[in-house]
Amino acid sequence: MLVLGIESSCDETSAAIVEDGRNVLSNIVYSQIDIHTQFGGVVPEIASRKHVEKISYVVDKCIKDAKISINDIDVISATYGPGLVGSLLVGLSFAKGLSYSLKKPFVGVNHVEGHIFANFLTHKDLEPPLIVLVVSGGHTNILVMERYNNYKVYGKTRDDAVGEAFDKIARYLNLGYPGGPIIDKLAKDGNENRYIYPDANLENPYDFSFSGLKSAVINHINTMKQKKEDFKVEDVVASFQKTAVNTLIKRVINLCFETGIKKVAIAGGVAANTKLRQELLNSCLNNDIKLYIPEIKYCTDNAAMIASNGYFKYINGEENSLSINAVPYISLVSKNSI
Numbered sequence: 575m576l577v578l579g580i581e582s583s584c585d586e587t588s589a590a591i592v593e594d595g596r597n598v599l600s601n602i603v604y605s606q607i608d609i610h611t612q613f614g615g616v617v618p619e620i621a622s623r624k625h626v627e628k629i630s631y632v633v634d635k636c637i638k639d640a641k642i643s644i645n646d647i648d649v650i651s652a653t654y655g656p657g658l659v660g661s662l663l664v665g666l667s668f669a670k671g672l673s674y675s676l677k678k679p680f681v682g683v684n685h686v687e688g689h690i691f692a693n694f695l696t697h698k699d700l701e702p703p704l705i706v707l708v709v710s711g712g713h714t715n716i717l718v719m720e721r722y723n724n725y726k727v728y729g730k731t732r733d734d735a736v737g738e739a740f741d742k743i744a745r746y747l748n749l750g751y752p753g754g755p756i757i758d759k760l761a762k763d764g765n766e767n768r769y770i771y772p773d774a775n776l777e778n779p780y781d782f783s784f785s786g787l788k789s790a791v792i793n794h795i796n797t798m799k800q801k802k803e804d805f806k807v808e809d810v811v812a813s814f815q816k817t818a819v820n821t822l823i824k825r826v827i828n829l830c831f832e833t834g835i836k837k838v839a840i841a842g843g844v845a846a847n848t849k850l851r852q853e854l855l856n857s858c859l860n861n862d863i864k865l866y867i868p869e870i871k872y873c874t875d876n877a878a879m880i881a882s883n884g885y886f887k888y889i890n891g892e893e894n895s896l897s898i899n900a901v902p903y904i905s906l907v908s909k910n911s912i
Protein backbone atom coordinates (compact mmCIF):
# COMPACT_ATOMS: atom_id res chain seq x y z
CA MET A 575 0.00 0.00 0.00
CA LEU A 576 1.41 3.41 -1.00
CA VAL A 577 0.80 6.35 1.34
CA LEU A 578 1.54 9.98 0.48
CA GLY A 579 2.50 11.94 3.60
CA ILE A 580 2.54 15.73 3.83
CA GLU A 581 4.12 17.72 6.69
CA SER A 582 4.04 21.52 7.09
CA SER A 583 3.53 22.13 10.83
CA CYS A 584 6.49 24.45 11.34
CA ASP A 585 9.29 25.49 9.00
CA GLU A 586 9.78 22.38 6.85
CA THR A 587 7.67 21.71 3.77
CA SER A 588 7.85 17.98 3.23
CA ALA A 589 6.19 15.23 1.19
CA ALA A 590 6.96 11.52 1.06
CA ILE A 591 5.80 8.26 -0.45
CA VAL A 592 6.05 5.31 1.93
CA GLU A 593 5.19 1.72 1.09
CA ASP A 594 3.46 -0.41 3.75
CA GLY A 595 4.40 2.02 6.51
CA ARG A 596 8.11 1.14 6.50
CA ASN A 597 9.70 1.44 3.10
CA VAL A 598 10.49 5.03 2.09
CA LEU A 599 10.31 5.45 -1.72
CA SER A 600 10.91 9.20 -1.51
CA ASN A 601 11.11 11.89 1.17
CA ILE A 602 11.52 15.50 0.06
CA VAL A 603 12.19 18.11 2.74
CA TYR A 604 12.40 21.80 1.93
CA SER A 605 13.79 23.53 5.02
CA GLN A 606 13.21 27.24 5.61
CA ILE A 607 15.85 27.38 8.34
CA ASP A 608 18.12 29.81 6.46
CA ILE A 609 15.26 32.30 6.17
CA HIS A 610 14.27 32.17 9.84
CA THR A 611 17.84 32.12 11.22
CA GLN A 612 18.21 35.86 10.60
CA PHE A 613 15.23 36.47 12.94
CA GLY A 614 16.47 34.11 15.68
CA GLY A 615 13.38 31.89 15.42
CA VAL A 616 10.49 30.90 13.19
CA VAL A 617 8.36 33.82 11.93
CA PRO A 618 4.88 32.26 11.45
CA GLU A 619 3.69 34.56 8.65
CA ILE A 620 6.85 34.01 6.59
CA ALA A 621 6.66 30.27 7.26
CA SER A 622 3.13 29.90 5.87
CA ARG A 623 3.94 31.97 2.78
CA LYS A 624 6.97 29.80 2.04
CA HIS A 625 4.88 26.65 2.44
CA VAL A 626 2.40 28.00 -0.13
CA GLU A 627 5.30 28.72 -2.50
CA LYS A 628 6.89 25.26 -2.16
CA ILE A 629 4.14 22.75 -1.54
CA SER A 630 3.25 21.91 -5.18
CA TYR A 631 6.87 21.49 -6.14
CA VAL A 632 7.68 19.33 -3.10
CA VAL A 633 4.69 16.99 -3.62
CA ASP A 634 5.34 16.74 -7.35
CA LYS A 635 9.02 15.92 -6.76
CA CYS A 636 8.23 13.25 -4.16
CA ILE A 637 5.94 11.47 -6.65
CA LYS A 638 8.58 11.69 -9.40
CA ASP A 639 11.40 10.49 -7.12
CA ALA A 640 9.30 7.52 -6.01
CA LYS A 641 8.90 6.63 -9.70
CA ILE A 642 5.16 6.22 -9.35
CA SER A 643 2.20 7.96 -10.92
CA ILE A 644 -0.14 10.07 -8.80
CA ASN A 645 -2.90 7.49 -9.36
CA ASP A 646 -0.81 4.77 -7.69
CA ILE A 647 -1.24 6.50 -4.31
CA ASP A 648 -3.65 4.52 -2.08
CA VAL A 649 -4.00 6.81 0.93
CA ILE A 650 -3.22 10.47 1.62
CA SER A 651 -2.11 11.60 5.06
CA ALA A 652 -1.08 14.98 6.43
CA THR A 653 -0.24 16.58 9.76
CA TYR A 654 -3.29 18.40 11.17
CA GLY A 655 -1.65 19.55 14.42
CA PRO A 656 -0.07 20.57 16.69
CA GLY A 657 1.92 23.39 15.10
CA LEU A 658 1.63 26.86 13.61
CA VAL A 659 -1.91 27.12 12.33
CA GLY A 660 -1.05 29.05 9.15
CA SER A 661 1.65 26.52 8.29
CA LEU A 662 -0.50 23.49 9.10
CA LEU A 663 -3.30 24.77 6.91
CA VAL A 664 -1.13 24.80 3.79
CA GLY A 665 -0.17 21.10 3.88
CA LEU A 666 -3.52 19.98 5.23
CA SER A 667 -5.57 21.87 2.61
CA PHE A 668 -3.33 20.62 -0.17
CA ALA A 669 -3.71 17.03 1.04
CA LYS A 670 -7.48 17.33 1.41
CA GLY A 671 -7.71 18.79 -2.12
CA LEU A 672 -5.71 15.85 -3.49
CA SER A 673 -7.81 13.35 -1.57
CA TYR A 674 -10.99 14.89 -2.99
CA SER A 675 -9.77 15.05 -6.59
CA LEU A 676 -8.15 11.58 -6.60
CA LYS A 677 -11.00 10.04 -4.58
CA LYS A 678 -8.51 8.49 -2.14
CA PRO A 679 -9.01 8.16 1.63
CA PHE A 680 -7.58 10.81 3.94
CA VAL A 681 -5.93 10.26 7.32
CA GLY A 682 -4.99 13.19 9.60
CA VAL A 683 -1.84 12.68 11.67
CA ASN A 684 -0.84 14.18 15.02
CA HIS A 685 2.67 15.53 14.47
CA VAL A 686 3.98 14.28 17.81
CA GLU A 687 2.66 10.78 17.18
CA GLY A 688 4.20 11.02 13.71
CA HIS A 689 7.67 11.51 15.23
CA ILE A 690 7.38 8.11 16.95
CA PHE A 691 6.91 6.37 13.58
CA ALA A 692 10.35 7.52 12.38
CA ASN A 693 11.52 4.43 14.27
CA PHE A 694 9.52 2.05 12.09
CA LEU A 695 11.18 3.50 8.98
CA THR A 696 14.69 2.85 10.28
CA HIS A 697 14.11 -0.45 12.12
CA LYS A 698 12.17 -2.76 9.83
CA ASP A 699 11.72 -5.44 12.50
CA LEU A 700 10.66 -3.12 15.34
CA GLU A 701 7.26 -3.95 16.82
CA PRO A 702 5.40 -2.69 19.90
CA PRO A 703 5.26 -3.00 22.89
CA LEU A 704 7.97 -0.44 23.51
CA ILE A 705 8.79 2.61 25.58
CA VAL A 706 9.07 5.84 23.60
CA LEU A 707 10.74 9.10 24.56
CA VAL A 708 9.52 11.97 22.34
CA VAL A 709 11.86 14.96 22.54
CA SER A 710 11.34 17.88 20.18
CA GLY A 711 11.21 21.66 20.06
CA GLY A 712 7.59 21.68 21.19
CA HIS A 713 7.11 18.41 23.06
CA THR A 714 8.63 16.15 25.68
CA ASN A 715 6.71 12.95 26.41
CA ILE A 716 7.45 9.51 27.75
CA LEU A 717 4.97 6.78 26.90
CA VAL A 718 4.40 3.09 26.53
CA MET A 719 3.27 2.10 23.05
CA GLU A 720 1.32 -1.10 23.54
CA ARG A 721 0.24 -1.53 19.93
CA TYR A 722 0.72 0.68 16.87
CA ASN A 723 -2.24 2.89 17.67
CA ASN A 724 -2.53 2.34 21.37
CA TYR A 725 -0.34 3.99 23.96
CA LYS A 726 -0.23 5.21 27.52
CA VAL A 727 1.41 8.53 28.32
CA TYR A 728 3.35 8.33 31.61
CA GLY A 729 4.92 11.78 31.66
CA LYS A 730 5.09 15.11 29.85
CA THR A 731 6.72 18.46 30.37
CA ARG A 732 4.96 20.81 32.77
CA ASP A 733 6.39 23.85 30.96
CA ASP A 734 9.11 24.14 28.26
CA ALA A 735 9.97 21.28 25.93
CA VAL A 736 13.57 20.09 26.11
CA GLY A 737 14.37 21.41 22.60
CA GLU A 738 12.90 24.75 23.59
CA ALA A 739 15.36 24.94 26.51
CA PHE A 740 18.26 24.26 24.09
CA ASP A 741 16.93 26.94 21.70
CA LYS A 742 16.29 29.57 24.39
CA ILE A 743 19.69 29.15 26.05
CA ALA A 744 21.42 29.35 22.66
CA ARG A 745 19.41 32.44 21.83
CA TYR A 746 20.34 34.05 25.16
CA LEU A 747 24.01 33.38 24.42
CA ASN A 748 23.62 34.69 20.83
CA LEU A 749 24.76 31.34 19.45
CA GLY A 750 22.20 31.17 16.62
CA TYR A 751 19.09 29.21 15.69
CA PRO A 752 18.15 26.41 16.13
CA GLY A 753 20.12 26.09 19.35
CA GLY A 754 20.07 22.30 19.74
CA PRO A 755 22.61 21.33 17.09
CA ILE A 756 24.82 24.35 17.96
CA ILE A 757 24.93 23.45 21.67
CA ASP A 758 25.46 19.78 20.77
CA LYS A 759 28.60 20.77 18.82
CA LEU A 760 29.95 23.39 21.27
CA ALA A 761 29.44 21.10 24.27
CA LYS A 762 32.01 18.69 22.83
CA ASP A 763 34.72 21.25 23.70
CA GLY A 764 33.35 22.01 27.16
CA ASN A 765 33.71 20.56 30.64
CA GLU A 766 30.27 19.19 31.49
CA ASN A 767 31.19 18.82 35.15
CA ARG A 768 32.21 22.47 35.53
CA TYR A 769 28.78 23.62 36.79
CA ILE A 770 25.95 21.80 38.57
CA TYR A 771 22.44 22.73 37.48
CA PRO A 772 19.24 21.56 39.19
CA ASP A 773 16.95 18.73 38.09
CA ALA A 774 13.29 19.40 38.94
CA ASN A 775 11.56 17.19 41.51
CA LEU A 776 7.95 16.73 40.46
CA GLU A 777 4.95 15.02 41.96
CA ASN A 778 4.70 12.64 39.00
CA PRO A 779 8.22 11.16 38.73
CA TYR A 780 7.79 10.76 34.94
CA ASP A 781 6.95 14.42 34.28
CA PHE A 782 9.58 16.89 33.11
CA SER A 783 10.22 20.59 33.74
CA PHE A 784 12.82 22.37 31.64
CA SER A 785 11.84 25.95 32.36
CA GLY A 786 13.51 25.88 35.80
CA LEU A 787 16.71 24.43 34.32
CA LYS A 788 16.71 27.05 31.56
CA SER A 789 16.21 29.90 34.09
CA ALA A 790 18.93 28.49 36.37
CA VAL A 791 21.41 28.49 33.46
CA ILE A 792 20.44 32.00 32.31
CA ASN A 793 20.59 33.40 35.88
CA HIS A 794 23.96 31.78 36.37
CA ILE A 795 25.30 33.41 33.18
CA ASN A 796 23.94 36.77 34.37
CA THR A 797 25.57 36.44 37.77
CA MET A 798 28.94 35.55 36.23
CA LYS A 799 28.68 38.52 33.88
CA GLN A 800 27.78 40.90 36.72
CA LYS A 801 30.68 39.66 38.80
CA LYS A 802 32.89 39.95 35.70
CA GLU A 803 33.85 36.32 36.17
CA ASP A 804 35.53 34.65 33.21
CA PHE A 805 33.64 31.66 31.87
CA LYS A 806 33.72 29.41 28.85
CA VAL A 807 30.43 29.23 26.98
CA GLU A 808 31.35 25.63 26.11
CA ASP A 809 31.43 24.69 29.83
CA VAL A 810 28.04 26.30 30.46
CA VAL A 811 26.28 24.57 27.57
CA ALA A 812 27.98 21.23 28.26
CA SER A 813 26.87 21.36 31.92
CA PHE A 814 23.33 22.30 30.87
CA GLN A 815 23.23 19.51 28.28
CA LYS A 816 24.45 16.96 30.80
CA THR A 817 21.65 17.85 33.23
CA ALA A 818 18.98 17.83 30.51
CA VAL A 819 20.14 14.47 29.14
CA ASN A 820 20.34 12.87 32.61
CA THR A 821 16.79 14.04 33.37
CA LEU A 822 15.54 12.27 30.23
CA ILE A 823 17.53 9.06 30.74
CA LYS A 824 16.57 8.65 34.39
CA ARG A 825 12.87 8.50 33.50
CA VAL A 826 13.38 6.10 30.61
CA ILE A 827 15.29 3.58 32.69
CA ASN A 828 12.83 3.86 35.60
CA LEU A 829 9.89 3.22 33.25
CA CYS A 830 11.63 0.14 31.82
CA PHE A 831 11.94 -1.25 35.32
CA GLU A 832 8.38 -0.34 36.28
CA THR A 833 6.80 -1.92 33.19
CA GLY A 834 9.28 -4.71 32.51
CA ILE A 835 9.48 -3.57 28.86
CA LYS A 836 13.07 -3.82 27.65
CA LYS A 837 12.70 -1.99 24.33
CA VAL A 838 13.15 1.79 24.04
CA ALA A 839 12.75 4.08 21.04
CA ILE A 840 13.48 7.79 20.88
CA ALA A 841 11.90 10.33 18.55
CA GLY A 842 11.84 14.05 17.70
CA GLY A 843 14.48 16.64 16.82
CA VAL A 844 16.40 16.30 20.10
CA ALA A 845 16.85 12.58 19.37
CA ALA A 846 19.59 13.84 17.04
CA ASN A 847 21.60 14.96 20.09
CA THR A 848 24.96 13.17 20.26
CA LYS A 849 25.19 13.15 24.05
CA LEU A 850 21.64 11.81 24.47
CA ARG A 851 22.25 9.05 21.93
CA GLN A 852 25.56 8.02 23.54
CA GLU A 853 24.48 8.16 27.17
CA LEU A 854 21.14 6.47 26.55
CA LEU A 855 22.90 3.71 24.65
CA ASN A 856 25.30 3.18 27.58
CA SER A 857 22.50 3.14 30.14
CA CYS A 858 20.48 0.72 28.02
CA LEU A 859 23.45 -1.60 27.52
CA ASN A 860 24.12 -1.60 31.28
CA ASN A 861 20.50 -2.53 31.98
CA ASP A 862 20.02 -5.09 29.21
CA ILE A 863 17.59 -2.86 27.32
CA LYS A 864 17.44 -2.68 23.51
CA LEU A 865 17.60 0.88 22.18
CA TYR A 866 16.17 1.99 18.83
CA ILE A 867 17.26 5.33 17.38
CA PRO A 868 15.91 6.70 14.09
CA GLU A 869 18.30 7.84 11.38
CA ILE A 870 19.09 11.55 11.84
CA LYS A 871 17.15 12.47 8.67
CA TYR A 872 13.97 11.05 10.21
CA CYS A 873 14.52 12.68 13.64
CA THR A 874 13.73 16.23 12.56
CA ASP A 875 10.50 17.16 10.79
CA ASN A 876 9.79 15.08 7.68
CA ALA A 877 6.80 13.64 5.85
CA ALA A 878 7.97 10.01 5.75
CA MET A 879 7.14 9.61 9.44
CA ILE A 880 3.70 11.13 8.79
CA ALA A 881 3.04 8.70 5.93
CA SER A 882 4.12 5.78 8.15
CA ASN A 883 1.73 6.80 10.93
CA GLY A 884 -0.99 7.39 8.31
CA TYR A 885 -0.51 3.82 7.06
CA PHE A 886 -0.77 2.21 10.51
CA LYS A 887 -3.86 4.30 11.32
CA TYR A 888 -5.49 3.38 8.02
CA ILE A 889 -4.92 -0.36 8.34
CA ASN A 890 -6.37 -0.11 11.85
CA GLY A 891 -9.57 1.35 10.44
CA GLU A 892 -8.95 5.06 11.01
CA GLU A 893 -9.90 7.56 8.32
CA ASN A 894 -10.92 11.23 8.50
CA SER A 895 -13.57 13.18 6.70
CA LEU A 896 -12.42 16.20 4.70
CA SER A 897 -14.02 18.51 7.27
CA ILE A 898 -10.98 17.92 9.53
CA ASN A 899 -9.36 21.25 10.44
CA ALA A 900 -5.90 22.33 11.56
CA VAL A 901 -5.48 22.27 15.35
CA PRO A 902 -2.56 24.32 16.74
CA TYR A 903 -2.54 22.77 20.23
CA ILE A 904 -3.07 19.08 20.86
CA SER A 905 -1.40 17.33 23.74
CA LEU A 906 -0.54 13.69 23.46
CA VAL A 907 -2.97 11.69 25.58
CA SER A 908 -3.24 7.99 26.26
CA LYS A 909 -5.11 6.17 23.55
CA ASN A 910 -6.79 2.83 24.09
CA SER A 911 -9.30 2.88 21.27
CA ILE A 912 -8.01 0.09 19.08
Ligand code: KG4
Nearest residue numbers: 710711712737754755843844846847874875
Ligand atom coordinates in the same frame (compact mmCIF):
# COMPACT_ATOMS: atom_id res chain seq x y z
O1 KG4 B 1 11.16 17.65 15.91
P1 KG4 B 1 11.66 18.97 15.47
O2 KG4 B 1 12.33 19.08 14.13
O3 KG4 B 1 10.51 20.03 15.47
C1 KG4 B 1 9.48 20.03 16.41
O4 KG4 B 1 8.49 19.28 16.21
O5 KG4 B 1 9.67 20.75 17.44
O6 KG4 B 1 12.61 19.44 16.62
C2 KG4 B 1 13.28 20.66 16.58
C3 KG4 B 1 14.04 20.79 17.89
C4 KG4 B 1 14.68 22.15 18.07
O7 KG4 B 1 14.41 22.59 19.39
C5 KG4 B 1 16.15 21.85 17.88
O8 KG4 B 1 17.00 22.73 18.60
C6 KG4 B 1 16.25 20.44 18.42
O9 KG4 B 1 15.10 19.81 17.93
N1 KG4 B 1 17.45 19.73 17.93
C7 KG4 B 1 18.45 19.35 18.75
C8 KG4 B 1 19.45 18.76 17.92
N2 KG4 B 1 19.00 18.80 16.62
C9 KG4 B 1 17.77 19.40 16.66
N3 KG4 B 1 18.59 19.46 20.08
C10 KG4 B 1 19.72 18.98 20.63
N4 KG4 B 1 20.72 18.43 19.90
C11 KG4 B 1 20.63 18.29 18.57
N5 KG4 B 1 21.63 17.73 17.87
Ligand code: ZN
Nearest residue numbers: 710843874875
Ligand atom coordinates in the same frame (compact mmCIF):
# COMPACT_ATOMS: atom_id res chain seq x y z
ZN1 ZN C 1 8.55 17.91 14.97
